[in-house]
Amino acid sequence: MKNKILSISFIIIIFSLSIISIILPDKDISETERRYLMHFPALNIKTIFNGDFFEEFNTYTVEQFPFREIFIKIKGLATNKLFLKKEENGVFIKDENFFEISSSINDKSIDYFLELVTKIKNNFSSENIYYSIIPDKNYYTKEEIPKINYNELVKTINENLQDITYINIFNKLLLDSYYKTDIHWKQEKIGEVVKTIALHMNNEPIDIKYNKLTYDNFYGALYGKIPNNEKPDTLTYLIDENTINTKVLDYEKNQYYKVYEEQNLKNIDSYDLFLGGAKALLIMENKNSKTDKELVIFRDSFGSSLAPLLLPYYKKITLVDLRYINSDFIINNNLIDFDNNQDILFIYGIPIINNSFTLK
Amino acid sequence: MVFSSITFLYYFLPITLIFYFLMPQKLKNLILLIMSLLFYFYGEPKYIIILIFSCIYNYYFGKLIEKSKHKKIYLIINLITNFGILFYFKYFNFFLENINNIISTNYSIYIIMPIGISFFTFQATSYIIDIYKGKIKSAKNILTFATYLTLFPQLIAGPIVRYETIEKELKERKVNFETFGNGVRRFVIGLSKKVLVANVLGELSQSLSVITTKTILSHWIIAISDTLQIYFDFSGYSDMAIGLGLMFGFKFLENFNYPLIAKSVTDFWRRWHISLSSWFKDYVYIPLGGSKVSNLKRYRNILIVWMITGFWHGASWNFIVWGLYFAIFLIIEKAFLLKILEKHKILSHVYTILIVIISFVIFNRTNFSDIRLFLENMFGFGNLTFTNIETNYYLKNYVFIILTAIICSMSYKKIYIRIKDNKIFNFIEPIIVIILLILCTAYIVNESFNPFLYFRF
Incomplete structure (x- = not known):
């Protein structure tokens, strides 16, 4: 009797899930994971015999599995409640704050990063070249979690980039300067960082009164990685004359954007608000500017919320994201004026420095 | 294909179960053979040829050894072939590397090992040796033998099943709820x-x-x-x-x-x-x-x-x-x-x-x-x-x-x-x-x- 019940329930489960998975239409994206899901792979003689089809079919069946999100939640609950594991999918939560666990420095990535920066800076005739490192929020927590050796990382970079000026911002941030559900810093909390960078680059201090606008439903990049019932973050952005009067030219699309693209708040990643999200090459022209200075920033997504606050000091800010445009392409085609006497800033978050192969 | 995958649990297994239990007794081995080959093909499309070769080769050598007067010669030829193939795919690179190290040369050859070859080679040779020793009779037809050798539950990671263990079940077997x-x-x-x-x-x-x-x-x-x-x-x-x-x-x-x-x-x-x-x-x-x-x-x-x-x-x-x-x-x-x-x-x-x-x-x-x-x-x-x-x-x-x-x-x-x-x-x-x-x-x-x-x- 027991085996009969077991046999029948087993058959019901595998057959019903398999039928549902065939009937259910495929989904395009997974919102919690912020990515496209696999569709039925290309099927032909070549893909069958080189094994590609089967490999992709495996991914396809998992990614389009019925009730996938529920199963992922079940897994999270089981590890958390049954096996009492606090970390899930590489993310650890403490006091509503999400930490992505990273414990080792990737030396090859650091070398690659240093080579890339050195190659690019050698093309500039200007002597006003600076760099800064943005710590990830794990640096600021008192929790006993694995951390990378920050001192060693900074030391290695300092030693290898001696001929350009380092702007240390480690002591200008706090744990509270970062979103709880995301890896990025909060724009409203980086005033000290902006001042430090501006001062180092020989600018007169300017005090700006910003108007704050907020968006209450910011679910950051770490939120979907771990089943949880935490509250979303509030995303605050700072408005002043400069941000209103600046037009942002997207080089790739040859189209103008606003500094804050408010319709992007509804995107999967609300952080796309800042400068319209991931963009290869942007030129910000501040008509309101009281100076003639120009700045080129080589940056990752942290730079998107930083750049608007540097507008008071510059007439023109060029933003380069090497994840989306190749440095050789920029150099060979002179997409930036390399001979201008401008300020140049390399500013990257440690997550990118430690995984720099995405930079080209 | 791995068992712990959605493809196996929710595609391969239900399909195999349906075909298997809907088919009449006579065709059950054939279904198992086809599904087992598909199972192997899924993970190792090109090398399925080696598995098929192993089925045919060992089946005929089984017959040969059983009937021949020169049992020993056929046994030796068979073992050399089986272990030769295993050696080539699994150990050739290793020996080449070591020879290179000893005589400072730099020969290299790119060989990928077929999944499960260690397991099905050992099953095939146990079958051959057991026939040689007179412990078992050779399989009645190639379908029976191929079903034994390729049986997907144990094909790629064991256990190494002896022919004698499932000889009877290959001819007739019953499944009930128990x-x-x-x-x-x-x-x-x-x-x-x-x-x-x-x-x-x-x-x-x-x-x-x-x-x-x-x-x-x-x-x-x-x-x-x-x-x-x-x-x-x-x-x-x-x-x-x-x-x-x-x-x-x-x-x-x-x-x-x-x-x-x-x-x-x-x-x-x-x-x-x-x-x-x-x-x-x-x-x-x-x-x-x-x-x-x-x-x-x-x-x-x-x-x-x-x-x-x-x-x-x-x-x-x-x-x-x-x-x-x-x-x-x-x-x-x-x-x-x-x-x-x-x-x-x-x-x-x-x-x-x-x-x-x-x-x-x-x-x-x-x-x-x-x-x-x-x-x-x-x-x-x-x-x-x-x-x-x-x-x-x-x-x-x-x-x-x-x-x-x-x-x-x-x-x-x-x-x-x-x-x-x-x-x-x-x-x-x-x-x-x-x-x-x-x-x-x-x-x-x-x-x-x-x-x-x-x-x-």
Whole structure:
């Protein structure tokens, strides 16, 4: 009797899930994971015999599995409640704050990063070249979690980039300067960082009164990685004359954007608000500017919320994201004026420095 | 295809079950053969040709050896072919590398090993040798033999099933709710061992291996969780194979018998990967003279058998050392230690588990300086602190799964026999099995694809 019940329930489960998975239409994206899901792979003689089809079919069946999100939640609950594991999918939560666990420095990535920066800076005739490192929020927590050796990382970079000026911002941030559900810093909390960078680059201090606008439903990049019932973050952005009067030219699309693209708040990643999200090459022209200075920033997504606050000091800010445009392409085609006497800033978050192969 | 994948659980298995149970008795073997070939083709499209060749070649040699007067010649030709193919795909690179090292040359050739070749080669040769010895009759037709050799539950990671074990079932077998239910239970337990325990321990070991500042404790946790991982991974696979076998009416022999509770190394090898050690015992150790020779020859035989056993696990020196390492303890035990161990129950467990844990440190590292460094660090000769924040963090996160694994690696046969007719237990047991199936599905969905540790053997 027991085996009969077991046999029948087993058959019901595998057959019903398999039928549902065939009937259910495929989904395009997974919102919690912020990515496209696999569709039925290309099927032909070549893909069958080189094994590609089967490999992709495996991914396809998992990614389009019925009730996938529920199963992922079940897994999270089981590890958390049954096996009492606090970390899930590489993310650890403490006091509503999400930490992505990273414990080792990737030396090859650091070398690659240093080579890339050195190659690019050698093309500039200007002597006003600076760099800064943005710590990830794990640096600021008192929790006993694995951390990378920050001192060693900074030391290695300092030693290898001696001929350009380092702007240390480690002591200008706090744990509270970062979103709880995301890896990025909060724009409203980086005033000290902006001042430090501006001062180092020989600018007169300017005090700006910003108007704050907020968006209450910011679910950051770490939120979907771990089943949880935490509250979303509030995303605050700072408005002043400069941000209103600046037009942002997207080089790739040859189209103008606003500094804050408010319709992007509804995107999967609300952080796309800042400068319209991931963009290869942007030129910000501040008509309101009281100076003639120009700045080129080589940056990752942290730079998107930083750049608007540097507008008071510059007439023109060029933003380069090497994840989306190749440095050789920029150099060979002179997409930036390399001979201008401008300020140049390399500013990257440690997550990118430690995984720099995405930079080209 | 791996068992712990959505493709297998929710596509391949339901389709196979439908065809299998809808078809008349006569066609059941054919369905199994077709599905098994598809199963293999899915993971190794090109090399299916080798599997098909092995089926045809060994079937005809079986017939030939059975009838011929020159049995021995055909046997030798057959063994040379079978082991020649295995050697080429599995060991040729290794020998080339070593020759290069000795005579400073730089020959290289790119060979990918077909999945499961070690397993089906051993099955085919056991079939041939058993016919030669007159232990079994050759398969009636090629369909029967090909079904035996390719049977998907055990095709790519064992157990190594002998023809004699399932000879009758290949002709006729019955499946009812009783056997099918037993199969389901066994399969789900195996799946859980792999997905809920082995994979999670693999994560732990991986995380601890990459932390910047290592500690004595982190080395111990890695060594212990690696041992548990290999056990749960591999025995889980055997459980799944046995379970699937039952669902289709085959009864395979047990491959693991709670090896981690062994009281000596001798005992451990009676309980660990039984189908492999009995293969070596029957086809290598006994033909060499086995135990019926002088002590010196017997020790030589043990060394030879365990060296090859080690080498079977992979084409690398550390596997040979791993085998010889066990051989030494087996010899010491045979000489005198076994008698002492019998008197000290707790000590014998501690001694055995320690030797096993260290053995898997060797097993898991191909580089000897890595092995030395790891063992030095483990035993406090590496100038490491005992523990640190990172080690504690991972220990806290995984302590419960480690404890679960340790508890689950013990035998509860006696308790099970006592409660198996209990009404409440009978009610709860199927529920637990179904919950485990859903949990495994959840884990697989969450982690997507993950290959078996024993896949390339």
